[in-house]
Amino acid sequence: MSTETPPDATIRRHAPAEAAGQRVDQFLAEAAATLSRARVKTLIEAGHATRDGERLTQPGERVRP
DSSP: OOOOOOTTOOOOOOOOGGGTTSBHHHHHHHHSTTSOHHHHHHHHHTTOEEETTEEEOOTTOBOOO
């Protein structure tokens, strides 16, 4: 059984209160262990990450719980 995430998969993560203030690229890279931080950064910059239904485009944005 493969633990890799399919390339077209949607990964959903909810940030706990203790993650508030952390960089969103760091949080997502830790939450989706199959993706490197560099890959997460590229996905964010390309508009493939959302928060509350709005696209994120800056990897350095801060997490909100």
